[in-house]
Amino acid sequence: xxxxxxxxxxxxxxxxxxxxxxxxxxxxxxxxxxxxxxxxxxxxxxxxxxxxxxxxxxxxxxxxxxxxxxxxxxxxxxxxxxxxxxxxxxxxxxxxxxxxxxxxxxxxxxxxxxxxxxxxxxxxxxxxxxxxxxxxxxxxxxxxxxxxxxxxxxxxxxxxxxxxxxxxxxxxxxxxxxxxxxxxxxxxxxxxxxxxxxxxxxxxxxxxxxxxxxxxxxxxxxxxxxxxxxxxxxxxxxxxxxxxxxxxxxxxxxxxxxxxxxxxxxxxxxxxxxxxxxxxxx
Numbered sequence: 364x365x366x367x368x369x370x371x372x373x374x375x376x377x378x379x380x381x382x383x384x385x386x387x388x389x390x391x392x393x394x395x396x397x398x399x400x401x402x403x404x405x406x407x408x409x410x411x412x413x414x415x416x417x418x419x420x421x422x423x424x425x426x427x428x429x430x431x432x433x434x435x436x437x438x439x440x441x442x443x444x445x446x447x448x449x450x451x452x453x454x455x456x457x458x459x460x461x462x463x464x465x466x467x468x469x470x471x472x473x474x475x476x477x478x479x480x481x482x483x484x485x486x487x488x489x490x491x492x493x494x495x496x497x498x499x500x501x502x503x504x505x506x507x508x509x510x511x512x513x514x515x516x517x518x519x520x521x522x523x524x525x526x527x528x529x530x531x532x533x534x535x536x537x538x539x540x541x542x543x544x545x546x547x548x549x550x551x552x553x554x555x556x557x558x559x560x561x562x563x564x565x566x567x568x569x570x571x572x573x574x575x576x577x578x579x580x581x582x583x584x585x586x587x588x589x590x591x592x593x594x595x596x597x598x599x600x601x602x603x604x605x606x607x608x609x610x611x612x613x614x615x616x617x618x619x620x621x622x623x624x625x626x627x628x629x630x631x632x633x634x635x636x637x638x639x640x641x642x643x644x645x
Contacts, residue, residue, distance in 0.1 A: 373398060373408055376437040376444060384408070397447065405447035407433065414484050415443035421483060421570040428472045428547060430465060431566045448566040450558035456593050457562040463590070463597035465564055470577040470602060472547040477501040477574050485551055485571035486623055488513065492573045498543045502576070502619075503532045510622040519629035520622075524637055528618070531645040538611045545574035551620075552580055554589045578608055582616035614639050 370381040380401040387395040393409040400406060409415055419438025422445070426432050433445035454462070478501060479492035491509060495501040511528040514520035549556070550571030558566040581598070584590045595604075618639055624632040 369396070369408070369410060370398075372410075372442060373406075373437075373444060376442070377406075379404075393443075406436065407445045407447055409443040409445075410441060412487070413440050414487070416440045417481070417484065418569070419443050419445075420481075421572045422568075424547075424572060425469070425549065425567065425570055428469055430469055430549075431564060432570075433566055433568060448558050448568075449560065450565040451560055453561075454554065454557060454559045454564075454590070455561060458559045458564055459590050459593040460597040461563045462557065463594045464601075465567075466549070466552075466580065467598050467601045469549065470546040470580070474545045474547070474574045477545045477576075478505070479573040483550070483571055483573060485620075486627055488623060488626060490550075490571055490573070497541055498545070498576050499535050499539050499541045502539065502579070502616075503535055506579075506619045507532045507622070510619060510626060514622055514626040514629075517626055519625050520633060520636075524633065524640070527637070527640045527645045528622075531615070531618075531640055531643055534643075534645070535615075538607065538615055539576075543576045546577040546580075548572060548575050548577060548580040550575075550580070552584045552589060553587045557589060576616075577602065578604070578612055579616040579619065581608070582613040583620050585613060586617050586620055611643075614642065 366384055370384055374380050377400065381398050382401050383399040385397050387397050387407070393412040393415060396408045398406050398408050416438045419435040422432045422435050433448050435443070435445055437444040476494040476496055477498050478494040482492050483490045491505050493505070495505070507528060511520060511525050515522065515525045549567055550573060551569055556567060556569045557564060558568060584594070618636060621632055621636050625636060
């Protein structure tokens with residue numbers, strides 16, 4: 364789609380002319396532009412791909428849960444138009460505490476089962492969410508084994524390493540209990556998806572939501588150093604962590620986003636997965 368055609372679609376969707384359209388960095392699964400409307404509003408436009416209407420629904424779900432997210436103005440499978448969220452790119456100590464309060468509030472949103480009302484996506488990859496009573500079974504079959512198989516089918520994970528993932532998946536009862544309450548999670552909580560201003564979080568973007576053990580979200584936040592000690596101290600004031608999180612479950616849960624990265628990129632992420640498997644005797 365040309366810029367002229369894109370401007371025409373945006374203008375028609377919002378009933379307001381576009382006065383400028385500039386590329387933005389990012390766009391793993393879609394082209395991303397910042398636009399200025401004739402009425403003075405700045406907006407963000409994502410186009411291309413086929414899952415942008417789903418992204419709009421996920422953002423609306425997070426907004427209904429009280430999370431700061433961009434306002435969705437228009438959503439189709441190949442076009443998503445949102446409000447611009449002002450941010451400065453850094454997460455200071457006070458913003459970490461604000462993030463902890465917001466994430467704890469999100470995790471207090473519960474359901475009867477794990478999964479979600481529809482399948483979602485993470486990094487553009489399909490993320491199956493059939494409603495499941497057992498968290499251990501859900502994590503085993505629909506996160507670890509599912510994504511490991513996707514990586515194997517893509518030629519980025521060897522059969523031998525897949526078998527090692529399978530071995531660990533068969534031993535999850537050693538580390539993960541089945542008396543866990545389902546919590547709504549953002550699902551892709553790395554630093555690039557957390558927009559901050561001094562002292563507070565301005566917005567969360569690019570969600571991959573479902574109901575899960577809240578700890579899988581907390582684990583992911585450690586994988587790329589999104590948050591630090593200040594975040595966890597504040598989070599535990601309202602939602603204390605269960606024993607064994609930092610000792611074992613954090614690394615086990617991070618196998619899922621690592622396998623997502625193996626499926627997408629291969630390379631050194633395979634070595635990290637294999638290192639975790641070795642640590643747990645697999």
